[in-house]
Amino acid sequence: MVIGISASTAHADTTVVVPGTSDIWLAGQPAGSSVTGYFGSDTAPGNSPVGVSVSGGSAITFSILAFTPTSVDGGCFDTTADAGACYPDEFGFSPGPADGISLADLPAGALVGVFLAAGGPSGATPSDLNFTGTGGIGTAFASLSPDLDQLFFIGDGLTGTGTGSTQQFVAPTGATMLYLAVSDSVGASTGNSGSITADVSSSAASPVPEPGTLSLVGLGLTGLIGAAKRKISR
Numbered sequence: 001m002v003i004g005i006s007a008s009t010a011h012a013d014t015t016v017v018v019p020g021t022s023d024i025w026l027a028g029q030p031a032g033s034s035v036t037g038y039f040g041s042d043t044a045p046g047n048s049p050v051g052v053s054v055s056g057g058s059a060i061t062f063s064i065l066a067f068t069p070t071s072v073d074g075g076c077f078d079t080t081a082d083a084g085a086c087y088p089d090e091f092g093f094s095p096g097p098a099d100g101i102s103l104a105d106l107p108a109g110a111l112v113g114v115f116l117a118a119g120g121p122s123g124a125t126p127s128d129l130n131f132t133g134t135g136g137i138g139t140a141f142a143s144l145s146p147d148l149d150q151l152f153f154i155g156d157g158l159t160g161t162g163t164g165s166t167q168q169f170v171a172p173t174g175a176t177m178l179y180l181a182v183s184d185s186v187g188a189s190t191g192n193s194g195s196i197t198a199d200v201s202s203s204a205a206s207p208v209p210e211p212g213t214l215s216l217v218g219l220g221l222t223g224l225i226g227a228a229k230r231k232i233s234r
Contacts (some may be wrong), residue, residue: 014200016050020070020182020192023047024112024151025098027179028120035098037187047189049181052200054115056173061166062111062157063199070109070182070194080162081196082139082155083109083183089132093185097125103186104151105130111154111196112183115146115175126150145170154180157198 023042025035027049034043054060064081071077076086084107087093091105100121101114105128129146130136131153137144140159144167146152158164171178182189182196 014052015065016052016180016198016200018050018111018180018182018196018198020068020109020194020196021047021189022049022181023187023189024049024114024179024181024183025101025186027051027099027101027114027181028116028177029099033099035187037095037098037185038093039185039188040190041187042189049114049179052178052180054171054175054178054202056171056175057204058171058202059204060169060171060178061201061203062154062169063166063201064111064156064196065199066195066197068194068196070196071192077194078107078109080156081111081198082161083107085109090183090185091128093188095186097128098186100125101149102126102151103128104153105132105136106151106153106183107131108184110183111156111180111198112151113154113169113178113180114151115148115171116177116179117148117174118176121149123149129153140164141167143168143170146172148172148174153183 023035026042026044026047029044031045034041067081078085087108089105090108091103094103097103102125126147126149129152131139139153139155144152157167159167
């Protein structure tokens with residue numbers, strides 16, 4: 001499923017249903033492709049992630065509309081899109097990256113994504129991002145700018161679990177597609193259950209001034225204040 005979003009439309013909302021059986025490492029792969037890990041194999045299109053068209057430089061935000069408790073092993077169920085109740089870090093259950101898409105330290109059962117260029121994954125596989133609480137990015141970030149082909153954590157799209165501010169995910173230059181899936185180890189999504197329904201929004205990314213720019217702004221304001229004081233004193 002591919003759904004178009006215009007990056008120039010500030011509040012263009014699209015709703016997607018991401019099955020628990022989706023495998024992020026099948027992103028951009030044609031029908032018949034498969035990915036195999038320690039616990040089995042997943043095949044496109046049955047286990048393909050959900051695709052959303054995007055533009056590089058746009059800011060993507062998520063709002064979870066529905067969460068069906070997702071099982072990643074047939075017996076353990078998570079209760080939120082941030083997941084982590086069953087397996088806090090699924091990295092150790094994967095043999096390695098697949099199809100040019102990186103691994104990541106993140107909980108199984110969570111909403112995850114990857115940005116791809118028009119030709120799909122290419123070049124060297126990006127480094128793994130770490131979203132665990134030990135020496136990593138964590139899950140409370142305000143904004144994230146992943147590289148092309150770099151797996152990243154979305155969860156419930158908030159800085160907290162069910163609370164906090166909305167997180168912003170900036171599409172890298174060259175990105176044309178965002179693929180969404182429910183995290184599990186490589187090739188092990190076939191027996192999963194449940195789904196995550198999310199509202200996906202795209203807008204222009206909020207610019208962050210460089211430190212030097214902030215200094216110039218401060219100097220400018222200081223000059224204006226000084227000029228105003230001189231006028232008043234005359």
